[in-house]
Amino acid sequence: MISMNFPAVHAFCVEHNVQMVQAGPNQICPECAKNNVNQNNLEHQKHVDQMVRELHFGGAMIPVRHKDSGFRNYNVTHAGQSNALNTCVAFARTMIAGQKRNLIMSGKTGTGKTHLSCATAKTLLGKGISVRYITSEDMANEIANAWTKHDDSERSAVYRFTEYDLLILDEYGLHDRHENRLQLVHKVLYSRYDIGKATMIVSNMTLTDLQKDLGDRLWSRFQHDGLSVIECNWADQRVGGGL
Template sequence: MNAMISMKFQQVQAYCTEHNIQKVQAGPNQICPECAKNLVNKNNQEHQESVNKMVRELHFAGAMIPERHKDSGFRNYNTNFAGQSNALNNCVEFSRVMIAGQKRNLIMSGKTGTGKTHLSCAIARTLLNKGIYVRYITSEDMANEIANAWTKPDDSERSAVYRFSEYDLLILDEYGLHDRHENRLQLVHKVLYSRYDIGKATMIVSNMTLTDLQKDLGDRLWSRFQHDGLSVIECNWADQRVGGGA
């Protein structure tokens, strides 16, 4: 370091009291090489932190988490009885496995108002904070976006299916609710097949019973969903929005 400095800068008689080394003349200023290096490192670190923050914000924006659930997390999920505690623990474990780099699928089924979307968004936020790409979308909205891709310049059904296949985790909410039109359901299934083919994790959230959901997906998709490991959470308690109990 000193040899390099002696080639480019002239040493002066002044010493840095912190590092006990000679300062050098840099333009009109006398500076300590170590202090200068630390300042550069600090600026680089601050720049990297700024970049990381920007990337994190872009990840969160791209995930499209509903405004109502932008602060939904594991800590503020109410666990008033055993079923809710079990659901919470399974979601935390699923997040841990994803963060560890393992690929699993998750199905969460049950009645409306049982906190399924809250837990889904808690998973999304946990993974996003670890730099994992997540996308939340309802089955209906995804089917509509793919079906209408041909109306946009430079887009197509194939491109739209590929976009939804890229995310590390796709959270597909309200499966089976507003996607009953046969053609739209086929588009949803195309994404599920595509994600299986490239080894991506998928989470399906549905008000359907597990039996009906399995039948709706069909044997081929159900088999594929289990290939890399499948976690199943059944939320079979009453609607909490209207004060239901276990």
């Protein structure tokens, strides 16, 4: 295409063995010029991809304490922890493969639930999958306070939490006990079910209590696309300086 727009000269490109063309004061090889354009496009795309990746990581709102939490540095000392790790890894692989399912991690505090949820988030973010981490209390507060902003509404706030490929809802059942706030949390869960989005619930409640709290209708929907369950019933690792 370049050789058609510029007059050919007698010189040939040593590298490509094609006739060079005159472009202003310079003699250039059409193939070299095309490769330079392709390289510039490639560098630009890498820059754009990096910007998108940084935006995704920033938008995920992973807690600073867990910015370095990954699958590889999750402390495994017994079968329960090994099962928890393997289940989260399998869940991440399922999502990377384009399949949607839900995951619940329930059990005692200090058992590494947030570590694993953030490790899952970082793994998926690295593959270009959008993730948002938030506590149940903070999400309910943001939705409830949306009406105080002139450019926001409850409906828009619910939608914001619905559109992520994965929503990680931590501390469910801890500070969201007010009935109206809990209804807002459930609105998001119903909305995500309606459009087939994956959700991870992390809670200190027992699995039985969590099921009762969600209610039969929401619990049924949560299982519809497949549900992985991790019960963390081992001792608090923070006491000994662990997770």
